[in-house]
Structure formats: structure tokens, C-alpha cells
Amino acid sequence: MDAVLEADGLGKRYGNRWALRDCTFSLPEGQVAALVGPNGAGKSTLLHLAVGLLRPDDGSVRVLGQQPYDNVAVLPDLGFVAQDTPLYRDFTAAELVTMGGKLNRARWDASVARNRLAQLGIAPHQRVGTLSGGQRAQVALALALSKRPRLLLLDEPVASLDPLARHEFLQALMGSVAETGTTVLLSSHLLSDLERVCDHLVLLETAKVRLTGSVDDLLGTHRQLIGARHDGSAIPGVAAVIRESHTDRQSTLLVRVDGWVDETRWTSTEVGLEDLILGYLGDHRRQGSHAAWGVTA
Amino acid sequence: MVIEFVLDGRSKVNTYMQLVQQVRQALRVGLLESGDQLPKVRDVAQALAINPNTVLKAYRQLEMEGLAEGRPGVGTFVTGTLAGASLMHQAELRADLVGWLRRAQTAGLTADDIVALVDTTIRATLADDVIVVTHT
Amino acid sequence: MIWLVWRQHRKQALFAVAGLLALAAYIIPTGLGMRSTYTDLGLPACVSSMGDGQFIPSSFTNACNETIRSFIGRYTAVANVSVLLIFLPLLVGIFWGAPLVAREVEHGTHRLVWTQGVSRRQWAMAKFGLVGAGSLIVAVVYGFGVSWWMAPLNRVGVTRFETFKFDVGGIAPVGYTVFALALGIAAGTIFRKVMPAMAAVLVVFIPVRVLVAGLARPRFATPVELAIPVDQPNPNLNAARGDWIQSMAVKSADGQTLMDNASTACNPDAADCGGMSGALNTTLYQPGDRFWWFQGIETGLYVVVAAALIWIALRGLRRIA
DSSP states (O other), X not given: OOEEEEEEXXXXXXXXXXXXXXXXXXXXXXXXXXXXXXXXXXXXXXXXXXXXXXXXXXXXXXXXXXXXXXXXXXXXXXXXXXXXXXXXXXXXXXXXXXXXXXXXXXXXXXXXXXXHHHHHTOOTTOBGGGSXXXXXXXXXXXXXXXXXXXXXXXXXXXXXXXXXXXXXXXXXXHHHHHHHOOEEEEEESOHXXXXXXXXXXXXEETTEEEXXXXXXXXXXTEEEEEEEOOOSOOOTTEEEEEEEEEOSSEEEEEEEESSOOOTTTEEEEEOOHHHHHHHHHHTTTXXXXXXXHTOOO | OOOOOOOOTTOOSOHHHHHHHHHHHHHHTTSSOTTOBOOOHHHHHHHHTOOHHHHHHHHHHHHHTTXXXXXXXXXXXXXXXXXXXXXXXXXXXXXXXXXXHHHHHHTTOOHHHHHHHHHHHHHHHSHHHHHHHHHO | OHHHHHHHHHHHHHHHHHHHHHHHHHHHHHHHHHHHHHHHXXXXXXXXXXXTSSBOOTTOOHHHHHHHHHHHHHHHHHHHXXXXXXXXXXXXXXXXXXXXXXXXXXXTHXXXXXXXXXXXXXXXXXXXXXXXXXHHHHHHHHHHHHHHHHHHHHHTTOOTTSTTTTTTSTXXXXXXXXXXXXXXXXXXXXHOSHHHHHHHHHHHHHHHHHHIIIIIGGGSSOOEEEEEETTSOOOOBOGGGTOEEEEEXXXXXXXXXEEESOOOOOOTTSGGGGGTTTOEEEEEEEOGGGHHHHHHHHXXXXXXXXXXXXXXXXXXXXXXX
């Protein structure tokens, strides 16, 4: 499988602060990838670098083998739905479709947008400003899909939608992915939606890639172990302890495994994507704050 | 469409396994028969808002189990069956199980105890099979 | 791109057309009326009697002088309305320039439009170019409209150099308009918000205009000095030439200013001319035929600054994400 999106040591700095640093991952074709991380972790920055809105300060990002910044050649292959799904509010739905045609002479399939808008029950003369948030998100998605993009990037497309609109948006998205085989990178902090939708993960935390890979691989190599209190020595079959908590008698560990774990000592259970993400994110966030507050942990 | 998939959001079972299990279940009770077409990947992905690769994976699993067959450009069709043999055995096994449950009750096990015991036993006995399944 | 720019700015274009029509509805009837009064009063003969010499010829009659005065008096109030046009470039800067980039960024739509099939440079060129062309048309139309309107008054001695008349006629409005527009665009790319960008246009445009008009413009060329000894009759400069009189003073023979903003004449009875013997009545002026030269310099100045601002805006645009 070819990488549709590839970041290598990618970094972006605003003043002295690195919004994204040393970011390396690749996204294989045909995958739906989740870009996850707390607010301010650099998700939008990464997406803006990938669609060529930003120029990298370090490393490189490649879309279908090309640098996206200031590169018109990449644009026809990219579909982008920015945060808060910005659209010209005084335009009618039909005018937006016309605009797409005028701005995308290389490749534009207006029938995609028309069919989707018809399905959504949006009239051509309806002003975008009068649409609901869910409808606007759908219109933005329809516009992006009309480009017939090979890579579709979505920045928090469902964050501000109610649960029904969110479900409908993801239905539309998954339906078109099935139809077109488009590769998708979708940023979100709504973890519950992601497990069903995504088969690839890029987890960002404080400007760095914390975890990346195919969801199946990640879930296959992580386990939750519960057993008698553990002294911290190496456990056979465990490559790394991601997170641990202890009582006087019992230890609960989130681990990455690389072999068989002694199941007579440990009760080993599989973890879900949401738990895995929370495990990685929770692991060192609280470090230091006890000292800062002058209390003991 | 012959069957419609539903997902149990609270289930710990993988999405793709849930699809596989639903097809197996439908085969067992005779809802699906050889020659039936399974729902199109696109329709399942859209209806359930799930990754189409998940649906593909479930269908591949069914193909590997010899229960279905993909016809390029057309769709996936049911080829095998789970009814028949297993249906015949089921009544017999059920009778055995009822007898065992009575013994467990007389031994003082509560319903919860029984579930826990069955659960751990299944995990220990069928552990290898489960792991084979999750790694495909 | 042209379709998009038209779609986004058609309201503004309609406003502009409506504004120009309103202006035309005012200046065409009054301009024609002024022209017929001009002929009815017999001013063409008066004007030709003024000739084109440096001074008013002696053949110029007092009656003509009176007619001209009444003509000017009658149309001064009407002419002063044109002062309002001074604000037109400012409006272009505030309402067309400032929101051009800033509103897109404020609404996030730049992320929509820059990720379609055109580069942001193409986008900028189309937007700046077409809105700029629209502003240019407005400026040219009203600049030359006002010039046409003013022509009869100019012929009878209302100098085109006069502040507020220089600024609304000829090609100068083009310079101001282009500058205001570029200023708005650049402020928009810097502040990325409509309100601060509008405020910046207001805060920068007015002082720049005042300073250039007040300090720089009089120095675009060295004025001509007319020096007449005080014991000789002080002739009047020929108003028909439209000279711009910048200052008058009474100076001693060695160049010392004796009286500012004044002229004097010797009492023929006084010996030694009242101690002012050898003094000169001096007038510093820019000859009227320098008008287009001055207009060219001022317009060029603003156009160059506008170009620099557009360059800044294009640079700033590259950093917006």
C-alpha cells in the first residue's frame, strides 16, 4: 500500500512555541484515520500543513508524494473540510456548487454535490446562512467530495453537532468512503465515534505524535493486565508499561505486549480504542502538577 | 435486502465480529440461505456509520469460514450453512446443559457464580480459537 | 475566480454604481446649468479679454470683474459640495479594502477557498485586481466628472490647486483610492479582523492625506517668486492662468521679511517711501500650468505606496492559515 500522506520530522513553530514537532507518520491508501489529541495538541496545525495552508518550519509533509504548500498541483487531490465548516453564508446552496465548479477546473463532479444536497432536502436557492449546523457540515462535506479527492481531511467536522446530526454526518462520510475508496484523515476529540469509523490512528499530545498505527495492530499489541501487586520489575512478554495503578495488593497495568504474558499471574484482557487512547493520554499529564500545587501525590 | 445489521454499542465485541456473528446467527436460525446476497458494503457502512473496511473484514472472515463467497463487481453471497447439523445437536446439548445447571444449583452456586464459571472456562478452553479469530 | 469575485462583491458594485449615478444626477444638471449661465453672462468674452499673460491686462474691464465675482459667488456653495467627495477614497478603503481579506479570515472561509483548485496568489490577484479595477473606475469617473464640472469656474480664476479642489478632480482621486484600498487590504492581512482593519485605515489614511497635502504638495516644485519694488504699481497675477499663490510678503532688498502675508504700496507723497525704499512686494506661486505635473507627482506617490502595501499584503497572505 502506498502512503497517501507522509510526515517526516514535521514541525511548525509559532514564535517560540512549537505547535507541532518532530511529527512522523504515514497514512496508507484507503484508510480512515483518526487524528486524536487534547485541544491544542496540534491537530489543526497538522491538517493545515497537510492541505498546504501552512509551510513547515521543520521536516516535511508529502501528499501523494508532493509538498502541499503553495502547490496547486496537489489541490485537485485534496478535499478539506475546515473546523466549524466555513461556507459563504450569503451564498445559496446552488451558488456554492457553481463556485466549486469555477474554482476546480481540473476535476469537479457537480452531480455528487447535487445528489447529496437533494438527499438532504436542501433547496438550491436556500441560503447557506439559514441552514442548521448539521446541514452546513453536510454541505461542506458534499463540496469536498465533489472534488473526487484522493485524500479527504476533516478538522473536527462533528464537534459542534448534536448526536443525530453527528451520526448522519458519519453515515454520509462512511457511505462515500465505501463508494470511492478515498483516504480520510479525521480529527476529533469525540472518541466514542472513532472506534467504528477509523482503522488507523494518529494520536497527538503536546505537539508530538504519541502513538500511531493501524487500529487492529494497536489493539492487538496492547492488553490490560490485572494481578497481584507488582514491584516494577520487567514482565516477560511485556514490551512497555503504558500506565499503571496500584493498590496495596493489586496492580492494574496497561501494557504493550511483544510475547506471551504469564496468564496464571495476570488476568489479561483486550482493550478498546477509547481506553487505549485515554491510557496513553492520561499517563503523564498529571506529573508535576502536584509539585506545582505544593501537595504530595 | 435479506438481512439488516444492527450494532450493540455496549457490547465489548469488535464491530466486525458483531457482523460475523449476526450472519452466523441468521444462518443458524435459517434466516439466510445459500445463494442469498449479503448487504452491499457501501450500504452497511452508510447505515451503521462504520468504516467500510470493517464490513469487508467481516465478509472476508465469512469467506474464510466457507460461509460466503465474494463475486467481484456483484457482491458477497452466502454459500455455506450452519443450520442442519448444529440444529440437530443443539437440542441434545441443551438438555445436557440443563442437567449441568441443576447440578450447579444444588451445589449452591448462584446465577452470577455460574456465569463467572462458564465465562472463565470458555476463556480457558477456547482461548486459542478466540486469539486466532482476533488476529485475522 | 471572476465569477466568485463578482458574486462576492456585486452588492458593493451596485452601491458604487448607485453612488456614481447619484453624483451624476447632481453634477450633470448643475454643470450644464453653470455652463449656460456662463454663456448667458457673457463670460466667454471676459475670459478671452483676460488673455493668457502673466498679469491681468489693462483692457480687462471692471464690469467683467463684477460679472466674474457674481458668477463665482453663485456657484461657490454648489462647488463646495464636492468637498464631500474627499471621503470617497476613505470609504473605498474602509468598506472594500479592509474586509477583503479580513472577513474571509474572520469567517474561516479562506480555508474553504484556498483549498479548492486555485492558489492563494491567483485568488489574491483576482480579488485585488478586480476590486482594484472597480475602485479605479469609480475614482476616474468622479475625478474627471468633477474636473468637467469645475471647468467653467477654473476658467474664470478659481484655481484648481485650491485644497479640496485639487483633491477631488483630475487623476489625484485615483491615487487616493488605490492607496486607501491597498491600505485596507494590507491592514486586513495584518490584523485579520474587519473592525481593527477598518480602524487602521481611518487612523492611517487621514493623517497621511493631511500631511502630504499640507507639507509635501507645496514643495513638489520650487515656487516662482514674483518681486516688484514697493514704489512701483503691484500688478495682479492673471487669475485665468490658475496660479497657486502660496505666500506673499514684503521683503527688504537683502531678502529680510518685513511683513508676512501682506503687500504694501508707497505713499507717493512720503519721501523715502516711509523708510521702505528698496523693499519688494514678493509673491511665491506655483504657475497654473504645473497642475498636471503636481497631480502626476501626487498620484504617483500614492500609487507607489499602494504597490508597497499590496506587496506587504501578499507577503502577509502567505502566513495566514
